[in-house]
Amino acid sequence: MPAQLEVKPGDILSVPFGAQQLGAIAIRLLAQPNVDLSPEKIREVEDIVSVGFFPSAYWELLNRVAAYYYTPLIQVIRVALPPGLLGRSQRRIRLVGGRGAGGRGQGAGGRGQGAGGSSYLLASPDPFAFLTPTARQVWELLQAQPAGDYSFVYLQQKVKSAYRGIRELLRFGLVESYLEPPRLTRRKLQKAVTLTGTIDHDLTTRQREVLEVLRRHSGELWQNELLQICNASSSILKTLTQKGYIVIEEREVLRTEQGPALAGDGAKSLTVAQASALETIQTLDGFAEVLLHGVTGSGKTEVYLQAIAPLLNQGKSALVLVPEIGLTPQLTDRFRARFGNKVSVYHSALSDGERYDTWRQMLTGEPQVVIGTRSAVFAPLPNLGLIILDEEHDSSFKQDSPIPTYHARTVAQWRAELENCPLVLGSATPSLESWVSVRRQGAGGRGQGAGGAGEAGEEFLTPNSSLSTLYLSLPERINSRPLPPVEIVDMRQELQQGNRSIFSRSLQEALQELQERKQQGILFIHRRGHSTFVSCRSCGYVLECPHCDVSLAYHHTEEKAPELLRCHYCNYARSHPKFCPDCSSPYLKFFGSGTQRVTQELARQFPELRLIRFDSDTTRNKGSHRTLLTQFANGEADLLVGTQMLTKGLDLPQVTLVGVVAADGLLNLSDYRASERAFQTLTQVAGRAGRGDDPGRVIVQTYTTEHQVIAAVRSHDYHSFSQAELEQRQALNYPPYGRLILLRLSSLDPIQVQNTAQIIATTLNTQEEIEVLGPAPASILRVANRYRWQILIKFAPDALPQLPDWEEVRSLCPSSVSLTIDVDPLNIM
Ligand SMILES: Nc1ncnc2c1ncn2[C@@H]1O[C@H](COP(=O)(O)OP(=O)(O)OP(=O)(O)O)[C@@H](O)[C@H]1O
Numbered sequence: 032m033p034a035q036l037e038v039k040p041g042d043i044l045s046v047p048f049g050a051q052q053l054g055a056i057a058i059r060l061l062a063q064p065n066v067d068l069s070p071e072k073i074r075e076v077e078d079i080v081s082v083g084f085f086p087s088a089y090w091e092l093l094n095r096v097a098a099y100y101y102t103p104l105i106q107v108i109r110v111a112l113p114p115g116l117l118g119r120s121q122r123r124i125r126l127v128g129g130r131g132a133g134g135r136g137q138g139a140g141g142r143g144q145g146a147g148g149s150s151y152l153l154a155s156p157d158p159f160a161f162l163t164p165t166a167r168q169v170w171e172l173l174q175a176q177p178a179g180d181y182s183f184v185y186l187q188q189k190v191k192s193a194y195r196g197i198r199e200l201l202r203f204g205l206v207e208s209y210l211e212p213p214r215l216t217r218r219k220l221q222k223a224v225t226l227t228g229t230i231d232h233d234l235t236t237r238q239r240e241v242l243e244v245l246r247r248h249s250g251e252l253w254q255n256e257l258l259q260i261c262n263a264s265s266s267i268l269k270t271l272t273q274k275g276y277i278v279i280e281e282r283e284v285l286r287t288e289q290g291p292a293l294a295g296d297g298a299k300s301l302t303v304a305q306a307s308a309l310e311t312i313q314t315l316d317g318f319a320e321v322l323l324h325g326v327t328g329s330g331k332t333e334v335y336l337q338a339i340a341p342l343l344n345q346g347k348s349a350l351v352l353v354p355e356i357g358l359t360p361q362l363t364d365r366f367r368a369r370f371g372n373k374v375s376v377y378h379s380a381l382s383d384g385e386r387y388d389t390w391r392q393m394l395t396g397e398p399q400v401v402i403g404t405r406s407a408v409f410a411p412l413p414n415l416g417l418i419i420l421d422e423e424h425d426s427s428f429k430q431d432s433p434i435p436t437y438h439a440r441t442v443a444q445w446r447a448e449l450e451n452c453p454l455v456l457g458s459a460t461p462s463l464e465s466w467v468s469v470r471r472q473g474a475g476g477r478g479q480g481a482g483g484a485g486e487a488g489e490e491f492l493t494p495n496s497s498l499s500t501l502y503l504s505l506p507e508r509i510n511s512r513p514l515p516p517v518e519i520v521d522m523r524q525e526l527q528q529g530n531r532s533i534f535s536r537s538l539q540e541a542l543q544e545l546q547e548r549k550q551q552g553i554l555f556i557h558r559r560g561h562s563t564f565v566s567c568r569s570c571g572y573v574l575e576c577p578h579c580d581v582s583l584a585y586h587h588t589e590e591k592a593p594e595l596l597r598c599h600y601c602n603y604a605r606s607h608p609k610f611c612p613d614c615s616s617p618y619l620k621f622f623g624s625g626t627q628r629v630t631q632e633l634a635r636q637f638p639e640l641r642l643i644r645f646d647s648d649t650t651r652n653k654g655s656h657r658t659l660l661t662q663f664a665n666g667e668a669d670l671l672v673g674t675q676m677l678t679k680g681l682d683l684p685q686v687t688l689v690g691v692v693a694a695d696g697l698l699n700l701s702d703y704r705a706s707e708r709a710f711q712t713l714t715q716v717a718g719r720a721g722r723g724d725d726p727g728r729v730i731v732q733t734y735t736t737e738h739q740v741i742a743a744v745r746s747h748d749y750h751s752f753s754q755a756e757l758e759q760r761q762a763l764n765y766p767p768y769g770r771l772i773l774l775r776l777s778s779l780d781p782i783q784v785q786n787t788a789q790i791i792a793t794t795l796n797t798q799e800e801i802e803v804l805g806p807a808p809a810s811i812l813r814v815a816n817r818y819r820w821q822i823l824i825k826f827a828p829d830a831l832p833q834l835p836d837w838e839e840v841r842s843l844c845p846s847s848v849s850l851t852i853d854v855d856p857l858n859i860m
């Protein structure tokens with residue numbers, strides 16, 4: 032690298048790559064290049080584009096994530112930065128100081144306008160006699176271009192060996208090289224009109240009108256808005272500019288997602304429990320972790336809002352993490368109503384431009400609230416005063432693939448610690464991880480957790496070990512409203528007594544009543560689509576995905592839409608055949624019921640009932656969550672029918688009835704977390720009922736009434752459920768007691784992946800202190816034509832075992848087999 036450059040880790044660099052110039056990040060300084068790196072793969076750093084781009088605490092965070100999740104740092108940086116930022120940037124060359132009069136503006140590097148160009152020109156008839164012919168040619172080309180600016184590629188095409196000439200010009204400081212951001216992340220500019228003069232007499236009525244409109248808008252409007260409001264053409268603005276009444280300039284438009292205009296909302300007067308929780312949170316100084324355990328509808332959000340308000344006044348910012356975008360419109364609305372335009376959302380469903388702009392908006396350091404999903408844990412807010420993780424038990428905070436397979440809760444713990452701010456975890460059904468870390472401190476333990484976990488080297492490799500968590504509880508609903516009674520219906524008895532419908536008599540009556548009383552209900556179904564599989568009644572043939580080892584689900588959206596069979600794993604779709612592909616029988620039958628099937632059945636049995644289907648089929652388009660929920664909130668439907676999405680924080684006071692069509696799909700999963708997840712899902716969905724003045728009721732249909740999860744859901748008993756569940760976990764050394772790492776292997780070649788899995792497992796087995804389970808085929812062996820095997824590693828968290836050398840493990844994988852190391856996996860199926 033050029034001697035005068037002092038590169039430090041975290042700097043943004045430009046590095047030549049072929050004819051292009053790429054954006055790069057300095058990861059680490061090496062005294063010697065790696066021995067196995069061939070010299071032709073090493074490039075010179077050309078320039079530093081941005082010094083100290085990452086603040087040190089943030090850089091440390093990225094490094095922790097990389098170390099804990101065994102992921103190259105650059106992959107972690109990719110998750111943290113908005114997409115495209117480091118994409119293919121274009122290298123350009125321009126004259127330093129512009130070309131004589133009217134030269135273009137500032138250079139990115141902040142090298143100001145000097146007397147530069149023109150003074151050279153005056154010195155002698157040929158002041159550049161010292162340049163080589165190549166440099167000279169480049170120089171003249173640039174002189175001839177009005178802005179004095181060409182892409183590197185263009186100069187290379189025009190001048191033979193241009194790069195040599197450019198290097199020479201750079202050395203003399205005559206030109207500079209810069210990176211132009213890729214197109215999609217380019218800032219968006221738009222013309223803004225600003226009122227500058229007071230309204231005077233030399234104006235026509237029309238001109239006066241335009242200025243009046245501008246004045247009423249605080250003297251500033253986008254040009255297109257102004258023209259639209261006044262129904263005027265741009266010529267009138269030209270005249271006004273000439274007369275000196277207005278100035279038109281290009282201004283940047285930030286493409287941040289805007290919510291609808293909302294009426295402002297003031298702080299509510301808190302219940303005793305809310306007030307006490309808030310008080311504790313506000314006395315925290317610096318890093319601490321808090322579990323806010325509040326039953327459904329206990330007003331956790333109000334506590335968050337009031338904890339954030341004073342921070343903003345102190346010039347600090349807050350980060351609010353939520354599981355999924357489906358629940359964000361309602362939550363963001365509440366935040367916007369309280370904090371106005373200080374709120375922005377940040378999640379992967381934003382367009383790249385919106386993400387880029389929101390990201391830069393955060394860097395301004397203005398006090399603000401950012402609400403986002405998993406990846407927003409990396410939101411680059413300086414001056415962070417508080418992190419909130421709402422619905423902290425939700426598994427969508429965990430990334431299964433690609434690497435880093437991080438959990439936003441774990442990363443948030445590190446981040447809060449590094450930024451020295453409190454972290455509040457909120458839930459009605461806390462994860463057993465959080466529950467155990469509260470219990471660790473023993474009864475009444477209010478000890479502060481600023482123990483400085485992870486100061487020294489390896490320590491941070493255990494996520495929660497040295498953290499102690501403060502416990503705050505909101506045991507009652509707002510206004511002492513009762514939790515809804517939960518009725519369990521045994522579907523085996525329904526069948527015995529001759530009811531063949533998918534709805535029990537109890538649920539049928541409740542739906543009937545709903546209509547009569549003009550109330551609203553929610554119906555929860557485990558799956559989307561119509562049926563889980565289609566098979567032939569004559570020969571038993573089951574229609575399967577050609578690329579995966581699963582049956583195809585039947586989808587039929589509306590009357591005239593095509594009937595489709597779809598794979599829920601790879602999204603393969605085919606039309607529904609009229610005849611069995613195997614025996615040509617016309618008798619094909621649908622089994623299992625998804626949201627579509629249930630809505631059709633409802634339409635048949637309750638034709639008067641107005642329905643809204645709320646699942647990933649009906650919420651594909653941007654804004655559709657909001658649209659459907661608004662329709663429902665406005666009373667345009669009686670029943671909301673949907674999947675998992677319904678369980679996440681919906682607050683609809685009119686809902687009195689919640690029905691679960693079949694709890695069994697949740698209960699009978701082969702995963703060690705199935706019970707915990709089922710309890711959480713059922714408790715959360717039950718918690719949507721009776722949040723307003725009218726009392727609610729919940730009906731859960733199941734074929735396994737005796738299941739311990741069902742008993743706990745019926746009695747709203749988190750404590751005894753978690754007690755029993757933790758005993759089982761402890762006995763088997765599963766999390767939160769033992770730790771797990773899952774190796775996922777996949778390949779197009781079934782033999783090779785199996786052999787590789789076997790070899791890796793054998794190698795791992797030689798190691799003591801770790802328990803190796805498998806290799807075993809994944810529960811669905813083939814997905815999208817890839818065969819999948821896995822190996823589960825179990826170990827005790829405290830006695831940090833000598834973990835395998837992952838580089839060595841990777842080296843056992845042939846190139847046709849891909850390996851993902853999933854640390855603390857949540858999905859093991
Ligand atoms: N102090 C208060 N006084 C009156 N109403 C309140 C108060 N606090 C919260 N509420 C209202 O109570 C309702 C439930 O609150 P919120 O949605 O925050 O509950 P929650 O604890 O997040 O529930 P869940 O875990 O089920 O999502 C909301 O409509 C909220 O506006």
Ligand SMILES: [Zn+2]
Pocket residue numbers: 567568569570571572611612613614615616
């Ligand atoms: Zn058949």
Ligand SMILES: [Zn+2]
Pocket residue numbers: 576577578579598599600601602603814815
């Ligand atoms: Zn498939």
